[in-house]
Amino acid sequence: MLNRSNGAAIRAAVSAVPVRKGAVLADIGFGGGLGLELLLDRLDQADGAAGVVHGVDVSQTMIADATRRFSRPIADGRLRLHRAPIEKLPFADGAVDAALTLNTIYFVPDLPAAFIELRRVLHRNGLVALGLGDPGAMARMAVARQGFRLRPVSEVIDALSLSGLVVDQHRRVGKGDGAFHLLIAIPAPR
Numbered sequence: 173m174l175n176r177s178n179g180a181a182i183r184a185a186v187s188a189v190p191v192r193k194g195a196v197l198a199d200i201g202f203g204g205g206l207g208l209e210l211l212l213d214r215l216d217q218a219d220g221a222a223g224v225v226h227g228v229d230v231s232q233t234m235i236a237d238a239t240r241r242f243s244r245p246i247a248d249g250r251l252r253l254h255r256a257p258i259e260k261l262p263f264a265d266g267a268v269d270a271a272l273t274l275n276t277i278y279f280v281p282d283l284p285a286a287f288i289e290l291r292r293v294l295h296r297n298g299l300v301a302l303g304l305g306d307p308g309a310m311a312r313m314a315v316a317r318q319g320f321r322l323r324p325v326s327e328v329i330d331a332l333s334l335s336g337l338v339v340d341q342h343r344r345v346g347k348g349d350g351a352f353h354l355l356i357a358i359p360a361p362r
């Protein structure tokens with residue numbers, strides 16, 4: 173959506189998600205739905221019908237599009253869609269094994285509030301795959317000048333840390349200084 177490497181970034185994030193039988197997975201800010209599609213594939217490969225993928229987005233348009241596109245997995249109960257913000261997720265404490273949130277935080281004013289909420293819903297052995305475009309590269313893109321909050325990656329890592337999430341891996345997807353940033357974060361030990 174934002175650049176040509178976005179599909180590769182989403183694929184890299186999904187491949188970082190460990191899937192066990194009955195896993196509860198979420199894509200928060202799923203947009204066009206590629207993450208949902210890939211998470212459903214991953215569940216299928218892992219354990220057939222067990223497990224569930226949750227798609228969360230604030231946009232009614234994205235929810236409506238995904239409702240049409242994914243009618244079968246929704247009917248099968250493998251995919252559930254929720255209209256909700258990352259700051260108020262529709263999950264119980266510790267209910268989510270792995271969450272993706274890719275290209276979403278540009279639209280989130282209060283990062284610690286969002287990350288505390290992510291931490292709340294994450295299982296103690298869970299994982300978050302958070303992706304963002306390189307802020308320097310994005311600052312040169314016309315689309316990103318319209319209402320995007322471009323933060324240094326170090327600020328994002330600090331906000332995760334303040335929220336009880338530790339960055340276990342910082343991967344780059346794509347080439348050069350402008351490569352996409354994929355942060356794999358896990359709950360900090362209590």
Ligand SMILES: C[S@@+](CC[C@H](N)C(=O)[O-])C[C@H]1O[C@@H](n2cnc3c(N)ncnc32)[C@H](O)[C@@H]1O
Pocket residue numbers: 173174178182200201202203204205207228229230231234256257258259273274275276279280
């Ligand atoms: C740029 S799109 C990214 C879509 C997809 N994750 C991707 O990487 O291609 C951002 C998505 O985040 C959603 N979004 C924006 N603010 C949000 C929030 N506070 N909570 C949840 N979703 C949000 C938007 O509706 C949109 O679908």
